[in-house]
Amino acid sequence: MGEFDLIRRFFQRPAPAGVDVGVGDDCAVLAPTPGQRWLVSSDMLVEGRHFLSTVDPARLGHKALAVNLSDLAACGATPRGFTLALALPRADEAWLAGFAGGLLALADAHGCPLVGGDTTQGPLNLCITVFGEAPAGQALLxxxxxxxxxxxxxxxxxxxxxxxxxxxxxxxxxxxxxxxxxxxxxxxxxxxxxxxxxxxxxxxxxxxxxxxxxxxxxxxxxxxxxxxxxxxxxxxxxxxxxxxxxxxxxxxxxxxxxxxxxxxxxxxxxxxxxxxxxxxxxxxxxxxxxxxxxxxxxxxxxxxxxxxxxxx
Amino acid sequence: MGEFDLIRRFFQRPAPAGVDVGVGDDCAVLAPTPGQRWLVSSDMLVEGRHFLSTVDPARLGHKALAVNLSDLAACGATPRGFTLALALPRADEAWLAGFAGGLLALADAHGCPLVGGDTTQGPLNLCITVFGEAPAGQALLxxxxxxxxxxxxxxxxxxxxxxxxxxxxxxxxxxxxxxxxxxxxxxxxxxxxxxxxxxxxxxxxxxxxxxxxxxxxxxxxxxxxxxxxxxxxxxxxxxxxxxxxxxxxxxxxxxxxxxxxxxxxxxxxxxxxxxxxxxxxxxxxxxxxxxxxxxxxxxxxxxxxxxxxxxx
Incomplete structure (x- = not known):
C-alpha cells in the first residue's frame, strides 16, 4: 500500500458543507463564516512521550484529536476542521484502520472534518492542527x-x-x-x-x-x-x-x-x-x-x- | 531552558495586523478577510527522510516553511500565518537560534507570521501548518x-x-x-x-x-x-x-x-x-x-x- 492509497483508503471522505475542497489537493479550501474570527491550534504527540506503544490505535486516534479540540474548547470556539500529519514506521493496515476509526468518530461527533494533511515514513509522530470559529472579541483567552x-x-x-x-x-x-x-x-x-x-x-x-x-x-x-x-x-x-x-x-x-x-x-x-x-x-x-x-x-x-x- | 522559555525566547513575537492573538494562548485568533476563502496545508519533515542530520539549522528552518508556502503558492493563495510543531531530542540553543532565524526570515519575507504551535521532546520532527486566503472560486486546484x-x-x-x-x-x-x-x-x-x-x-x-x-x-x-x-x-x-x-x-x-x-x-x-x-x-x-x-x-x-x- 502506497502513501496515496493509504490516504484514500483510511482518511479521504467527501467534503462536507463549508469545505469547498477537502483531502486531496495542495490545500484544503474552507468558507469562513462572516463575522467570525478564525482560531487555530496545533499539538504534536510522540510515541513514548505522550502515549505508550501498546495503546489501542482507536484510542490513540481519539486522543490525538481530543487534545486539539480541547484547545478550541478552552477558547470557546466551534470546530470547523483539522489537518493530520502522520509519521509512521510502516503502513500497518490494521493499525491505520483502528486509528482512523477512533479519530474520525470523534471528528464526526463534533462536526470537525479532516480536511488535509501529510503522511510520511518515520518514528511514530502525530501532529494535528485544528481550526475553529468564534465571534470577534468573544474568544476566551x-x-x-x-x-x-x-x-x-x-x-x-x-x-x-x-x-x-x-x-x-x-x-x-x-x-x-x-x-x-x-x-x-x-x-x-x-x-x-x-x-x-x-x-x-x-x-x-x-x-x-x-x-x-x-x-x-x-x-x-x-x-x-x-x-x-x-x-x-x-x-x-x-x-x-x-x-x-x-x-x-x-x-x-x-x-x-x-x-x-x-x-x-x-x-x-x-x-x-x-x-x-x-x-x-x-x-x-x-x-x-x-x-x-x-x-x-x-x-x-x-x-x-x-x-x-x-x-x- | 524549559519548554515555555524556549518558545518565548526563539519563537514569540508581537502579533502583527490581522492576528488578534498570536503565540502564547490555547489558540491563535486571526481575522479572515471578507469575501476570501481560507486555505490550509500541512507538511511534516522527518530527520533522515526529508533532511540530513548535518543540515544547517537556518536552512532547515527556511526549507520547513518553504515547502508549506509552496502548497499555498500551488493554490494561488496569499499567506496569512502558520503554526509550528516541533519535536526535538534536546533543547540546543545554538540549533534553535539558527532554525528560528531561517524560519522567521522567510516568514517575514512573505508576511506570514508564526501564530502558534507546540514543542515537545522526541526524535527530530517538524510539522508546519500554513493558512492563506484566496477569493472564493479562484483557488488553483x-x-x-x-x-x-x-x-x-x-x-x-x-x-x-x-x-x-x-x-x-x-x-x-x-x-x-x-x-x-x-x-x-x-x-x-x-x-x-x-x-x-x-x-x-x-x-x-x-x-x-x-x-x-x-x-x-x-x-x-x-x-x-x-x-x-x-x-x-x-x-x-x-x-x-x-x-x-x-x-x-x-x-x-x-x-x-x-x-x-x-x-x-x-x-x-x-x-x-x-x-x-x-x-x-x-x-x-x-x-x-x-x-x-x-x-x-x-x-x-x-x-x-x-x-x-x-x-x-
Missing part, C-alpha cells in the same frame, strides 16, 4: 482573569496521571479502578459545549494539559494576577479520592493530561449547565503567585511542578 | 486541466535530486556545481507571486514535491485527462544539463523537492511575468496516461516512478 474572580474547573482532575503511575508500576489499583482511570487517560473528553457556553461569561480559560498548577500559572501570568487554590476542593474521581494524600495532590495539582477546562468568572456569575460538573476551586487575588491551601485555609507544602517537556 | 491546455513549469527541475545523489555518493560534482544544486535542495523558493498571478488564468496547478511524473499524474487523475510531456523541453540548470542523459531524466522527471509550480493554461494564455522563467513542457490530451517523448516526439522509455513514502 488566558489574559482576562480579574481580582475577585472565582476559579472553576470542569469534571474531575488527576485520573490520567493516576493511570500513568499504574503503568509506571508505582501504584497498584484493582481492575475496575484501573479501567476507569485508564479511560480518562486514553479517551479524554474535549469540553467544547462548555467552552462555547462560557463565551461572554468566563473572564479567562485554559485546558488542563500540563497540570493544574502550571496551566493555572499561565492564566495568572497572562492576566497579571495571583490566586489562592483550595486543594481539598479539587474534584476527584472515587478512585483517586481513595488514594493517599501525597498521591492525590500529585495527580490533582500536577497530573496533566486531564483536558478539563479551568476558567475564571465573577462571583455570582450564572454558569451554564451543559451536563458536566463544575467545581469552584479558588479565587483570583492581587498578590502575585499561586497559594495552595487546604480546606481550612492553611498553606499546603506540595513541592510540585507542572510538566515541562524539556525540564522533566 | 488540480482538477481543472482541459484537453488542449499547455503544461508549463516554473524555474528549473532536478537540482535538488542531483544534490541528493551527491550526498548519496552516486554522483560527483565540482565545488561550484555542488554548491549550486545544494542551494536548490536546501533553500527552495516558494513561488507565491507566480501562484497568485495565475489566479483566473491557469486551469490547474500543483507544486513539484514528489517528482514531476507523480505530481503531474495527480493533476491528470484529478482532471480526468492524459498528457504528452517533452522530456527534452524540461528546464534544467547548467549543472544538470551537463550530466548524462539517464541522470538528467531521473532528476528532471522523478527528482522531487523542486517546489516549482507545474500548471496548465489554454494555448495563447497571456502568462504573467513575475521574474521567474516559465517553460512549456507538454500538452493535455484526452487519452488517459502520461506519455513522455523526446524533442522529436518519440517515446522515451524512462522506467521512473515518483517518490512514495511507503513504496520506495
Amino acid at each position: 488566558r489574559s482576562g482573569a480579574r481580582v475577585g474572580d472565582e476559579i472553576w474547573v470542569s469534571g474531575t482532575l488527576g485520573d490520567a496521571r493516576l493511570a500513568l503511575e499504574v503503568f509506571r508500576g508505582s501504584v497498584a489499583l484493582d481492575g475496575a479502578g484501573f479501567a476507569a482511570v485508564r479511560e480518562a487517560m486514553e479517551r479524554p473528553t474535549p469540553r467544547l459545549a462548555l467552552g462555547q457556553a462560557l463565551r461572554g461569561l468566563a473572564t479567562s480559560a485554559i485546558d488542563v494539559s500540563d497540570g493544574l498548577l502550571g496551566d493555572l500559572g499561565h492564566v495568572l501570568a497572562a492576566s497579571g494576577v495571583g490566586a489562592r487554590l483550595d486543594v481539598d476542593a479539587l474534584p476527584r474521581s472515587a478512585v483517586l479520592a481513595s488514594q493517599p494524600v501525597a498521591l492525590r495532590h500529585l495527580c490533582g495539582l500536577a497530573g496533566g493530561d486531564d483536558y478539563e477546562l479551568v476558567f475564571t468568572a465573577p462571583p455570582g456569575a450564572r454558569l451554564p449547565d451543559v451536563g458536566v460538573a463544575l467545581t469552584r476551586i479558588g479565587v483570583i487575588e492581587a498578590e502575585p503567585g499561586l497559594r495552595v491551601v487546604d480546606g481550612r485555609g492553611e498553606a499546603v507544602a506540595h513541592g510540585l511542578q507542572s510538566f515541562d517537556h524539556f525540564s522533566s | 488540480r482538477s481543472g486541466a482541459r484537453v488542449g491546455d499547455e503544461i508549463w513549469v516554473s524555474g528549473t527541475l532536478g537540482d535538488a535530486r542531483l544534490a541528493l545523489e551527491v550526498f548519496r555518493g552516486s554522483v560527483a560534482l565540482d565545488g561550484a556545481g555542488f554548491a549550486a544544486v545544494r542551494e536548490a535542495m536546501e533553500r527552495p523558493t516558494p513561488r507565491l507571486a507566480l501562484g497568485q498571478a495565475l489566479r483566473g488564468l491557469a486551469t490547474s496547478a500543483i507544486d513539484v514535491s514528489d517528482g514531476l511524473l507523480g505530481d503531474l499524474g495527480h493533476v491528470l487523475a484529478a482532471s480526468g485527462v492524459g498528457a504528452r510531456l517533452d522530456v527534452d523541453a524540461l528546464p534544467r540548470s547548467a549543472v544538470l544539463a551537463s550530466q548524462p542523459v539517464a541522470l538528467r531524466h531521473l532528476c528532471g522527471l522523478a527528482g522531487g523537492d523542486d517546489y516549482e509550480l507545474v500548471f496548465t493554461a489554454p494555448p495563447g494564455a497571456r502568462l504573467p511575468d513575475v521574474g521567474v522563467a516559465l517553460t512549456r513542457i507538454g500538452v493535455i490530451e484526452a487519452e488517459p496516461g502520461l506519455r513522455v517523448v523526446d524533442g522529436r516526439g518519440e517515446a522515451v522509455a524512462h522506467g521512473l516512478q515518483s517518490f512514495d513514502h511507503f513504496s520506495s
Whole structure:
C-alpha cells in the first residue's frame, strides 16, 4: 500500500458543507463564516512521550484529536476542521484502520472534518492542527482573569496521571479502578459545549494539559494576577479520592493530561449547565503567585511542578 | 531552558495586523478577510527522510516553511500565518537560534507570521501548518486541466535530486556545481507571486514535491485527462544539463523537492511575468496516461516512478 492509497483508503471522505475542497489537493479550501474570527491550534504527540506503544490505535486516534479540540474548547470556539500529519514506521493496515476509526468518530461527533494533511515514513509522530470559529472579541483567552474572580474547573482532575503511575508500576489499583482511570487517560473528553457556553461569561480559560498548577500559572501570568487554590476542593474521581494524600495532590495539582477546562468568572456569575460538573476551586487575588491551601485555609507544602517537556 | 522559555525566547513575537492573538494562548485568533476563502496545508519533515542530520539549522528552518508556502503558492493563495510543531531530542540553543532565524526570515519575507504551535521532546520532527486566503472560486486546484491546455513549469527541475545523489555518493560534482544544486535542495523558493498571478488564468496547478511524473499524474487523475510531456523541453540548470542523459531524466522527471509550480493554461494564455522563467513542457490530451517523448516526439522509455513514502 502506497502513501496515496493509504490516504484514500483510511482518511479521504467527501467534503462536507463549508469545505469547498477537502483531502486531496495542495490545500484544503474552507468558507469562513462572516463575522467570525478564525482560531487555530496545533499539538504534536510522540510515541513514548505522550502515549505508550501498546495503546489501542482507536484510542490513540481519539486522543490525538481530543487534545486539539480541547484547545478550541478552552477558547470557546466551534470546530470547523483539522489537518493530520502522520509519521509512521510502516503502513500497518490494521493499525491505520483502528486509528482512523477512533479519530474520525470523534471528528464526526463534533462536526470537525479532516480536511488535509501529510503522511510520511518515520518514528511514530502525530501532529494535528485544528481550526475553529468564534465571534470577534468573544474568544476566551488566558489574559482576562480579574481580582475577585472565582476559579472553576470542569469534571474531575488527576485520573490520567493516576493511570500513568499504574503503568509506571508505582501504584497498584484493582481492575475496575484501573479501567476507569485508564479511560480518562486514553479517551479524554474535549469540553467544547462548555467552552462555547462560557463565551461572554468566563473572564479567562485554559485546558488542563500540563497540570493544574502550571496551566493555572499561565492564566495568572497572562492576566497579571495571583490566586489562592483550595486543594481539598479539587474534584476527584472515587478512585483517586481513595488514594493517599501525597498521591492525590500529585495527580490533582500536577497530573496533566486531564483536558478539563479551568476558567475564571465573577462571583455570582450564572454558569451554564451543559451536563458536566463544575467545581469552584479558588479565587483570583492581587498578590502575585499561586497559594495552595487546604480546606481550612492553611498553606499546603506540595513541592510540585507542572510538566515541562524539556525540564522533566 | 524549559519548554515555555524556549518558545518565548526563539519563537514569540508581537502579533502583527490581522492576528488578534498570536503565540502564547490555547489558540491563535486571526481575522479572515471578507469575501476570501481560507486555505490550509500541512507538511511534516522527518530527520533522515526529508533532511540530513548535518543540515544547517537556518536552512532547515527556511526549507520547513518553504515547502508549506509552496502548497499555498500551488493554490494561488496569499499567506496569512502558520503554526509550528516541533519535536526535538534536546533543547540546543545554538540549533534553535539558527532554525528560528531561517524560519522567521522567510516568514517575514512573505508576511506570514508564526501564530502558534507546540514543542515537545522526541526524535527530530517538524510539522508546519500554513493558512492563506484566496477569493472564493479562484483557488488553483488540480482538477481543472482541459484537453488542449499547455503544461508549463516554473524555474528549473532536478537540482535538488542531483544534490541528493551527491550526498548519496552516486554522483560527483565540482565545488561550484555542488554548491549550486545544494542551494536548490536546501533553500527552495516558494513561488507565491507566480501562484497568485495565475489566479483566473491557469486551469490547474500543483507544486513539484514528489517528482514531476507523480505530481503531474495527480493533476491528470484529478482532471480526468492524459498528457504528452517533452522530456527534452524540461528546464534544467547548467549543472544538470551537463550530466548524462539517464541522470538528467531521473532528476528532471522523478527528482522531487523542486517546489516549482507545474500548471496548465489554454494555448495563447497571456502568462504573467513575475521574474521567474516559465517553460512549456507538454500538452493535455484526452487519452488517459502520461506519455513522455523526446524533442522529436518519440517515446522515451524512462522506467521512473515518483517518490512514495511507503513504496520506495
